[in-house]
Amino acid sequence: MALNILVVDDSAVMRKIIMKAISEGSFGNASISEAADGSEGLKVFDPNKFDLILADWNMPNLNGLDFIKKVREIKTSKKIVVMMITTEGSAGKMEEAMNNGADNYITKPFTSAQLEQKLSKYFS
């Protein structure tokens, strides 16, 4: 079954890079939606649709951490994997993300292979 993925990043270029990496890999049949910040992400978010959310941390309007906190308050019909994709790579930041609803974490810069490896932990 094809994955439904929501990519939330204020950089259109980074969204394109992420979508290109996914579409060229093992999850190439995924359906990908995008949002330019956490606030827009909440509008696009459908609790019964998405399997995976990839969210940047440092965004205007509503940052990634507050976005995933709000997502986790919403009742969903299935387990949604939330992964932060951000330059904030310190151990303290990772712990903060995990304590607030993130399942995993990938730091920019990353390779397509690193992204795929992270996704493979949750989806086959």
Add this chain to the structure above:
Amino acid sequence: MIFNQDSKKDKTIFNMYKGIRLMNRQIIEYAKKVVNEIFSKMIFIKPINEKPIMGTENSNIPGKKDISGIIGLGGNISASIMVHFEQESALRVTSSMLGMEYKEIDSDVIDAVGEMTNMIAGGIKTELAGIGIELDLGLPIVVTGKNFNTDCINKEDSVLMPFKIDGHSMFVELNFRD
């Protein structure tokens, strides 16, 4: 970084950085590492880094700049990081990142320069967090045009790191104040 004065390689590096404050030497090493990692993982071009230019010497960037990303950091120390590109280097970086050719500075190129600035600052921030210096990262802004100047208050402490991208210029300007 600890320099070994008995090592020929380290002595060369030490002389290159002579006169640069200790903190800046450390941050230069972090910046080099971070820039090389970004190019290796996401841009697939090997940047050539040249000798850093110090403080007030860098008031005139050697070579033109057509687009600059600027980001501020605050916390234990305050800082700004600027990344300056000539048009051709910005186009090459964006083209390589996205796997398609860009021939002029458009919204994607502006966005890519902002993201490069963000990744360089984020990488340096992460390295500094590893030695106990915690900083908060602002959002990057990008300036583009002809004959614009970028300046900072503590110019004497700033460092300009020149890189060549396929023969074209990119500069990382570090302004850290403790």
